[in-house]
Amino acid sequence: MTLAKLSISELRVALDSKKISAVELAEYFLARAESNADLNAFLHRDRDLTLAEARRADAQIANGNASALTGIPIAHKDIFVTRDWRTTAGSKMLENYISPFDATVVEKLNAAGMVCLGKLNCDEFAMGSSNENSAFGAVKNPWDKSRIPGGSSGGSAAAIAAGLAPAATGTDTGGSLRQPAAMCGITAIKPTYGRVSRYGMVAFASSLDQGGPMAKSAEDCALLLDAMMGFDAKDSTSVSARENNETPISARLLTAFGSDNRSGAGVSKPLAGVRVGVPKEFFGVGLSPDVAHAVDSAIAQFEKLGASRTEISLPRTRLAIPAYYVIAPAEASSNLSRFDGVRYGHRAKEYKDLADMIAKSRAEGFGAEVKRRILVGAYVLSHGYYDAYYLQAQKVRRLIAQDFQDAFKQCDFVMGPVAPTTAWKVGEKSNDPVAMYLEDIFTLGVSLAGLPGMSVPCGFDQQKLPIGLQIIGNYFDEAKMLAAAHQYQLATDWHTRSPEAFQ
Numbered sequence: 129m130t131l132a133k134l135s136i137s138e139l140r141v142a143l144d145s146k147k148i149s150a151v152e153l154a155e156y157f158l159a160r161a162e163s164n165a166d167l168n169a170f171l172h173r174d175r176d177l178t179l180a181e182a183r184r185a186d187a188q189i190a191n192g193n194a195s196a197l198t199g200i201p202i203a204h205k206d207i208f209v210t211r212d213w214r215t216t217a218g219s220k221m222l223e224n225y226i227s228p229f230d231a232t233v234v235e236k237l238n239a240a241g242m243v244c245l246g247k248l249n250c251d252e253f254a255m256g257s258s259n260e261n262s263a264f265g266a267v268k269n270p271w272d273k274s275r276i277p278g279g280s281s282g283g284s285a286a287a288i289a290a291g292l293a294p295a296a297t298g299t300d301t302g303g304s305l306r307q308p309a310a311m312c313g314i315t316a317i318k319p320t321y322g323r324v325s326r327y328g329m330v331a332f333a334s335s336l337d338q339g340g341p342m343a344k345s346a347e348d349c350a351l352l353l354d355a356m357m358g359f360d361a362k363d364s365t366s367v368s369a370r371e372n373n374e375t376p377i378s379a380r381l382l383t384a385f386g387s388d389n390r391s392g393a394g395v396s397k398p399l400a401g402v403r404v405g406v407p408k409e410f411f412g413v414g415l416s417p418d419v420a421h422a423v424d425s426a427i428a429q430f431e432k433l434g435a436s437r438t439e440i441s442l443p444r445t446r447l448a449i450p451a452y453y454v455i456a457p458a459e460a461s462s463n464l465s466r467f468d469g470v471r472y473g474h475r476a477k478e479y480k481d482l483a484d485m486i487a488k489s490r491a492e493g494f495g496a497e498v499k500r501r502i503l504v505g506a507y508v509l510s511h512g513y514y515d516a517y518y519l520q521a522q523k524v525r526r527l528i529a530q531d532f533q534d535a536f537k538q539c540d541f542v543m544g545p546v547a548p549t550t551a552w553k554v555g556e557k558s559n560d561p562v563a564m565y566l567e568d569i570f571t572l573g574v575s576l577a578g579l580p581g582m583s584v585p586c587g588f589d590q591q592k593l594p595i596g597l598q599i600i601g602n603y604f605d606e607a608k609m610l611a612a613a614h615q616y617q618l619a620t621d622w623h624t625r626s627p628e629a630f631q
């Protein structure tokens with residue numbers, strides 16, 4: 129088996145037993161990234177920096193000070209600021225930006241001894257569902273290079289699917305961890321809002337933005353999430369969770385449902401007593417029959433593992449798109465006002481006066497989708513429209529969160545599709561923003577409610593494109609969600625498949 133196929137724990141064994149060094153491992157992934165540069169997954173790589181980190185990891189391993197992640201390579205979505213690498217957020221506005229500090233997530237993963245392979249492409253300021261909004265070009269889906277990898281964390285998902293990195297960070301404001309994971313056949317989890325620090329994540333919509341891990345399996349995501357999460361005084365919405373200091377999530381994968389599940393795969397009904405709620409609104413018109421079939425079979429597999437299935441209702445599902453596409457642009461218009469050609473980033477070369485300098489810098493620095501959001505956001509926040517749009521959307525947001533709480537009275541997890549379709553062709557929806565927004569129907573509610581949600585590979589459509597199952601948990605239920613997903617992955621092999629061209 130090639131190194132690209134190994135899980136984090138398998139790589140750990142290889143490193144600890146000195147079968148391979150962190151430097152060799154980093155070299156291996158850098159070479160894969162180099163020879164697959166046409167995917168456009170990486171925006172910045174720096175061999176010397178990566179190898180210096182790998183040497184430090186090797187020293188740590190030699191000293192017997194290795195943690196579970198020491199020497200394991202990772203790449204970061206280019207929305208996490210880094211002191212050593214440029215951070216562009218996929219925007220011309222930040223083309224040459226170097227941050228004076230590392231994001232908390234980056235700092236934590238560095239402290240765990242992970243080796244950074246570079247920065248990954250994404251939609252500009254994380255706005256998009258296809259990665260086509262990056263100022264540095266679209267990312268290709270490794271399963272079919274004529275298709276999009278999903279977005280906005282498209283570079284992260286493509287890099288893992290193609291085996292260019294065993295792990296990556298991503299962010300999810302309305303689905304950007306889950307949807308690209310689904311479209312590239314990998315596993316990702318968006319944690320409960322506030323669980324992973326937003327400090328040093330270039331802001332899009334602050335009440336929704338949440339970082340999380342992307343990898344090949346739930347087990348790998350658990351290891352990464354353990355290292356990423358935790359209270360951070362530098363993030364005003366960081367939760368001082370009661371759970372933060374208890375047993376790591378990765379140590380609870382086989383015990384999260386009680387001691388009866390200890391033997392994992394050996395137990396025939398490890399998920400006995402777990403109630404899965406399936407919202408009828410997630411299976412309506414617009415859902416591809418192949419996606420519906422794969423998701424239904426995945427839920428049947430959970431039943432085989434002992435879970436029970438009940439139909440539930442999330443009646444405000446259809447309101448998630450209008451509410452999100454008011455709230456997210458409103459927050460974006462405010463967050464992006466800092467890009468004025470003075471404090472950060474791009475400044476126009478020629479201008480008449482201050483106002484002209486700001487206008488030209490913003491006109492040149494931002495792409496079309498970002499401008500569209502700033503316009504919509506400024507509009508819905510303006511006098512006379514605030515009550516009609518923004519305030520109304522906030523009320524709908526509360527009702528959507530309430531729908532989930534009503535659902536969780538009847539079930540432990542909500543399960544359904546991540547997206548209505550599999551990956552579409554590059555260019556297919558790029559001139560129709562509304563068609564693109566409609567793809568977010570199943571992920572936005574979770575974000576508006578601040579709930580944890582994950583995507584788990586569960587099959588392929590007739591064109592051999594991957595399909596993701598969405599698992600939604602209640603607040604702080606990440607350990608249970610990852611444990612349930614882990615049981616599913618012990619019983620199935622969808623998550624082990626990789627595109628033929630990238631074995």
Ligand code: GLN
Pocket residue numbers: 254255256257279280299300301302303304305332456568
């Ligand atoms: N597709 C959604 C948007 O464009 C979500 C993006 C995200 O989660 N960052 O806003």
